[in-house]
Amino acid sequence: MPTARKKTPVIELKKLTKRYGLGDAALSALDEVDLKISQGEFIAIMGPSGCGKTTLLNIIGLLDRADDGDYILDGKSVESLSSAQHAHIRSNQIGIVFQSFNLINRLPVLENVALPLTYKGMRRLKRLERASEVLKQFHLQEREYYMPWQLSGGQMQRVAIARALVNDPSIILADEPTGNLDSRSSHVIMEELSELHKKGNTIIMVTHNPNLTSYASRVIKMLDGKIASDRRIDINVKDEGVVKIPLNRHLSQEKVEREKKTTDSPASRRSKKTPKKTAKSTKPKKAAKK
Template sequence: MIDITDIRKVYKMGSESLTALDDVSLTIENGEFTSIMGPSGSGKSTLMNILGLLDTFDSGHYVLNGTDVSGLNDNERAHIRNKEIGFVFQSFNLMPRMNVLENVMLPLVYAKVPAKERKLRAEKALEQVGLADRMYHKTNEISGGQSQRVAIARAIVNNPSVIMADEPTGNLDSKTTIEVMRIFQQLNDAGTTIVMVTHEPDMAEYTKRIVHFRDGKLLKDEQQTPKRLPEGEV
């Protein structure tokens, strides 16, 4: 699914240079649920942005689901990004003037999916995250946990190859954090590949693999039996 080789990213700040990623190689197979951990400044967010085609790199190679994305231009990257990747961010990134259903349909608008199919697919995605009864609410009428579930529905509506989740539980209380992690496990059980950046070790326990970063280098790569959340209503 994801294969990066010798990825290097250096940020220039005046006369200084900061190496965010130092010749990092990593392979993530289809169907994995991987968490990326590391202290602030370790390179984990830079890696997430590169994997999500939100940022470029200085050298190395990146193959996403069989496509070499290393040399693509901005338009090509945007096309692959919308087709292959679903994003879930800490701050939800919902459009406040749109209702829940319209927010979930947004990636399908960019993909030029016909209006009737957009609505059907968005309704199905909201059902998957337990929010079918909130689809016509505005985003300021739902809780933080519900907002993150809307963001997950938006991430899966295009049937992406991989979900990239950047600190998805960072703004949530413990109860809604568990709700979100349960949804991720259910999606992964159904075959969705998930890559999650987190600084919370207890959240990483719910994933199948933990990749540790420090100072722009891959420090440790561990496979594990994930802690399971019970099935239940979200």
């Protein structure tokens, strides 16, 4: 589990720039991005295709390097660290969930989840024990010996999340973790991320689904490699136009839409202000009893 919360930002980006291509064809996938993220934040990153979300996540996850600017992780510039130190951070502090699951098809679920522990030099039996423990938390213990291709999309993504968590990372990066899932499975995944957030982990999630931002404590919108807006949200307050989906409830998309319509409709607003002014209330029960 994560260590005590810190006030200083766990991640700080200063004028972070990433370019692709050369000369006239050069493109800034990230254009002088400034961002501070504190431990325990749950950030949803949104924005149109190609605006730089994955590039940003890959740099934060040390899978890629910026061309300019600074990335300060836990008070240290990552540029000043060796590649061995990068590898150490990747296998101890950061867990990454990819949109396409990235499970290894020829390995059973248990081995897939245990994989990140191999890089830590943990012995096989211990690795498998730890992987089994995490799978149990995700109610997947009966699937330990299944091959990835024998699982549903939702189960695959839960295995991928279990694998990202097996090292007990304090920072979880998730690139459209629900992008390939139906709405019910999406909410199961979101509840799991929400639980991790409640335990004090930092979560940075890319999503295209505005409904899912209701789980986040901060919503960042990107456009053309820049941060276009950055909004902190009290996650206990219902956000305008976005349905707050309570935890432990799996809603179908239709139900979400229905709730949204009911909540937004003028009739529902009227009925909230004057709850019981109906035909019945004009005929008091007392009178009926007499």
